[in-house]
Amino acid sequence: YQRRVHGDMSKSSEEATTPLLQPLLLPNEQSSNYMEQPDAPKEFPGENGETGENSTAKIMSFDKVLSQIGFGWYQLKVYLTIGLEFLTDGGEGLVLSFLLTILENEWKINDVDEKTLGSSVYFGMFVGSLFGGMAADYFGRRKVVIFSALILFLSALASASATSLIILIVWRTVFGMMTGIFSPLCYTVLTENTPVDNRGRYQILVGLFYSVGQLIVCLIAYLTLDNLSTGNWRMLLVWSSIPGLIAFLSSIFLLDETARYDLISGNHERAFKTLNNMHEANHKSPLPLTDDDKQALVAWANETVKVDSNASSVSWTKLFSSGRWKVTIGVWMAWFTTSFVYFGILFILPLTLKELHEGGDENKNDLFQIFLATVSEVPSPLFAAFIVESRLGRKNSLAVMYLICGISGILATFEFVFSFVFWASICKLTMNVTFNLLYQYTSEVYTTKIRATGLGLASSFGRIGSILMPWVLLYVFKIQIFAPFAVFSALCLIVTISTFLLPVETRGKELDMLI
Numbered sequence: 001y002q003r004r005v006h007g008d009m010s011k012s013s014e015e016a017t018t019p020l021l022q023p024l025l026l027p028n029e030q031s032s033n034y035m036e037q038p039d040a041p042k043e044f045p046g047e048n049g050e051t052g053e054n055s056t057a058k059i060m061s062f063d064k065v066l067s068q069i070g071f072g073w074y075q076l077k078v079y080l081t082i083g084l085e086f087l088t089d090g091g092e093g094l095v096l097s098f099l100l101t102i103l104e105n106e107w108k109i110n111d112v113d114e115k116t117l118g119s120s121v122y123f124g125m126f127v128g129s130l131f132g133g134m135a136a137d138y139f140g141r142r143k144v145v146i147f148s149a150l151i152l153f154l155s156a157l158a159s160a161s162a163t164s165l166i167i168l169i170v171w172r173t174v175f176g177m178m179t180g181i182f183s184p185l186c187y188t189v190l191t192e193n194t195p196v197d198n199r200g201r202y203q204i205l206v207g208l209f210y211s212v213g214q215l216i217v218c219l220i221a222y223l224t225l226d227n228l229s230t231g232n233w234r235m236l237l238v239w240s241s242i243p244g245l246i247a248f249l250s251s252i253f254l255l256d257e258t259a260r261y262d263l264i265s266g267n268h269e270r271a272f273k274t275l276n277n278m279h280e281a282n283h284k285s286p287l288p289l290t291d292d293d294k295q296a297l298v299a300w301a302n303e304t305v306k307v308d309s310n311a312s313s314v315s316w317t318k319l320f321s322s323g324r325w326k327v328t329i330g331v332w333m334a335w336f337t338t339s340f341v342y343f344g345i346l347f348i349l350p351l352t353l354k355e356l357h358e359g360g361d362e363n364k365n366d367l368f369q370i371f372l373a374t375v376s377e378v379p380s381p382l383f384a385a386f387i388v389e390s391r392l393g394r395k396n397s398l399a400v401m402y403l404i405c406g407i408s409g410i411l412a413t414f415e416f417v418f419s420f421v422f423w424a425s426i427c428k429l430t431m432n433v434t435f436n437l438l439y440q441y442t443s444e445v446y447t448t449k450i451r452a453t454g455l456g457l458a459s460s461f462g463r464i465g466s467i468l469m470p471w472v473l474l475y476v477f478k479i480q481i482f483a484p485f486a487v488f489s490a491l492c493l494i495v496t497i498s499t500f501l502l503p504v505e506t507r508g509k510e511l512d513m514l515i
Helices: 062-069 073-106 111-139 141-159 165-193 199-205 207-224 233-254 259-265 268-283 291-307 316-320 325-356 365-375 380-388 393-413 420-445 448-479 483-500
Strands: none
Touching (some): 062 268, 062 291, 073 111, 073 141, 073 165, 073 207, 073 233, 073 268, 073 325, 111 141, 111 165, 111 325, 141 165, 141 233, 165 199, 165 259, 165 420, 165 448, 199 207, 199 380, 199 420, 207 233, 259 291, 268 291, 316 448, 325 420, 325 448, 325 483, 365 420, 380 393, 393 483, 420 448, 420 483, 448 483
16 A cells, blocks of 8 residues: 555556455444454345345445545645634634623623523524534535534624624524534534544644634734723624634635545445545545445445444434443533533633722723633643543543542632632633543544434533523622632532543544444
């Protein structure tokens, strides 16, 4: 293979037609060791149920082909496109925090209005996550990404022209729906385009775009707002929507449908074309894929589909089938807590700073404090990339992050040794790491046929935590301004235990061969 890639023409034409890979057989479904590879070829029945020499179907794993293609320019193009989506998501998530404190002063909104506006975005995320995964499994990844990116940009721009709270709530709900659709879907796209050896660290590094998006909005806020109470919030919304337009255009021109999805869905020729494009982009030469290799890949796809009973339809009930229900419950608990805590910190931090009067209403010190808290979060994807392939693995790394956040939440509540902002920054950093790890784990643990559905519904359940968050936090905030961090701590400590008990570790494992 290496000689063919680098163009060694001294070999005979017969050798040049050697299959790209020796056939790799999928394990028997009843095997207790999912990663065990048989030594001898396995026979699968033909279309009419016959067995024998003429009906033997050799299986070539898609991940083995993807590993031979490697990580290169093609994947960088995909990562850039998806990164722009996350940059938009990260920036707009912080915009809501600034809006609440300004509209409280400019439109004189009350507590119920604040809770409703705060919940509207996350309710939209809930709806989008609920149906986005199933839409992507049905219509394809690329179409849904392009659609969500377009509506995301338009709704963000339209929010700037809102003349009443009701109109603003409507547009922010639409924006939340699009975010709920593409956020889990983007990780599905990355998972299906990244070789297994690169999947952990490289996918997590895309989280840098999310943090950079928040930093960009902080800088825009510093230029457009006077402080947390006054300023040109409409210009803040307009400038913050620009990355969404760039993300939409890049998804049209740079993003292909994933070859893995096309194989599973029966679009074999388009899948082979995409694989060839990958190889040409990475190695400047066509993919040496023979007809036998193609048949073996098709056999892999057919056998993968058979793993899920009634796989022609996409159903959430498969997430609770035998062998999956423990993972699904544990993952949903983790998503609920991570969404509640992370977005809760974004939501409550400006309100807390305003209440503490750390900068007063006459300067921009509060904005600078938020900027510092955001800067401290930037290294989190790098840290996540470091620990994701460590001996801890995915799920144990998640549990450690929940434990650190739980302890930091207690210390923030009592302002132990350091200031409240310091401990809040630690909580925010650990939850950002957790989000990166959680997207990684969830996108790996389910099979291709239900991956987008599994990730979408898990994210959707997490959004329930985001919806409830403003109502819970503002209630306890009225009792004691640091009380929200006690709530964060309690949730994280509970989920630390449930995450440790997850039955599946995905580090270094091939997709579609776990549960």
